[in-house]
Amino acid sequence: MKMKKFINDPESLTDELLEGMALANSDIVEVRGHMVISRALAGADRVTIVTMGGSGHEPAQHGFVGEGMTDIHVVGDIFAAPNPQAVFEAVKLADKGHGVLLLVLNHAGDMLCGNMVMKMVEKEGLNVKKVVTQEDISNAPRSNSDDRRGLAGAIPLYHIAAAAAREGKTLGEVAAIAQKYADSMATIAVAARCATHPATGAEFGDLGDIDMEIGMGQHGEGGGGRQPMKTAKETIEIMANALVKDIPLQKGDKVFVMVNGSGATTLMEMWILYKDCVHYLESLGIQVVANMVGEILTVQEQAGFQLNIAKWDDVTLARWNTPAHTIAFHK
Amino acid sequence: MSVTATFLADRFTSACESVKAAEGELTEIDSHFGDADHGVTMVKIAQAIEDAVKANSGGIKAMLDDSASAVMMINGGSAVPLWNTWLDGMQEAAPDAEEMELDDLRKVFAGGLKALSALSKARVGDKTMMDALIPATGALMADGGTAEEALDAAAQAARDGAEATRNFVSKFGRARSYGEQTLGTPDAGAVSMAYFFAGLAKK
Secondary structure, three states: OOOOOOOOOHHHHHHHHHHHHHHHOOOOEEEEOOEEEEOOOOOOOOOEEEEEEEEOOOOOOHHHEEEOOEOEEEEEEEOOOOOHHHHHHHHHHHOOOOOEEEEEEOOHHHHHHHHHHHHHHHHHOOOEEEEEEOOEOOOOOHHHHHHOOOOOOHHHHHHHHHHHHHOOOOHHHHHHHHHHHHHOEEEEEEEEEOEEOOOOOOEEOOOOOOEEEEOOOOOOOOOOEEEEOOOHHHHHHHHHHHHHHHOOOOOOOEEEEEEEEOEOOOHHHHHHHHHHHHHHHHHOOOEEEEEEEEOOOOOOOEEEEEEEEEEEOHHHHHHHOOOOEEOOOEO | OEEEHHHHHHHHHHHHHHHHHOHHHHHHHHHHHOOOOHHHHHHHHHHHHHHHHHHOOOOHHHHHHHHHHHHHOOOOOOHHHHHHHHHHHHHHHOOOOOEEEHHHHHHHHHHHHHHHHHHOOOOOOOOOOHHHHHHHHHHHHHOOOOHHHHHHHHHHHHHHHHHHHHHOOOOOOHHHHHHHHHOOOOOHHHHHHHHHHHHHOOO
């Protein structure tokens, strides 16, 4: 597949996209190097939230900086973790006297970075707690969650954690709320067409004309569930069924559902998939109380989507229904 | 037999050149089960080390410390924190002097491996840079009566270690998701480490 992208120098992709993002959203964020800083940080008097991760997944995660979500996001190269020194600087900058929650998605580079940051944090005696999200069910069972990749499920968690911080909760309390959320959700992805790496032009996730792959990771790394394309309803049932079994969910439970488009899947398809998912869950007696449907954490021009389901209670729903004003998410 | 700062700087420069020359090969290997950025990242790392070595006017410890710091500032793949930690471990174990003995050189490399082993849980057989680094360090510690001989032995061990990764299933990193499909392809991180050691031995 030939890469056809409107870019300039592959070496300056991240810098250029951040400049454009900042120009288009100067009322919400300020960009300093690879740090995306919420304009709400300056006046914050609460636990603050720092995230980190590679570019190439827009709007994630830099698009979720702002009131009601994250305070600073540190951006790495395309699909690569940022350097630990930059994240350490961000943590120090973010601290408004109530401590900092560092949220990390489980990928090799991000975890290495997060571990190095925590070492530096401990050396300086800073008040920081790290919570890792790892909810991809396709590569390991729940009992072996260290092997599970962190996918788009982290994004709604940012809003929940921010709401808890705004309530005046302590860092320990906010971290516990974040951890509980991380433990009560599951995600599975499917890919139908491959994408290209914008810096190298190299294709990843080759699937041919017939197949889709359930369990595809968010950088083109596989998941082993290759099979011929199915309908939206069939695909959703396979995926939702697996998530329901994993969390696990039962009749009477209330859930949040996310259909996260990978980049080339149309909103038309996402709405059809969401409808099928809601009906499927309703048939199991499970009520969908909130949702996110759209492009949240993409994989360049990959066709496919991630389905995320989280078990919610009324407290979580109340936190969800608080204001947020970020680049890609508003409430 | 003395190992001078000049000698070490010369060998490190050669090691960096060796890695840079292998960019195409590293990119190709990494495109199979990674996102094809290992070549680009290793060139950044090698250039950072080379520049730090060139600019250094202090002794051996300063050279390694500057290299570690330079690598820490790079935006790239997982290799960045791993190489930074390795160099930092070497720097900690290095004497603050313009020359040292073979024994001290061995302590430097032992220190590097110790620091990296604390950060990376990977060991021999997991199909990572450790598959080249652990045998290379072992050979450096055990073989040769001179620095040149010890580095030669290390280079050979690194090359053999990298070659052996063809027979392993990836246990770490992106490639881990591919399981048995990774058999037959070497690990890019082990290959770049082997190129570095080849350059250290001026091969």
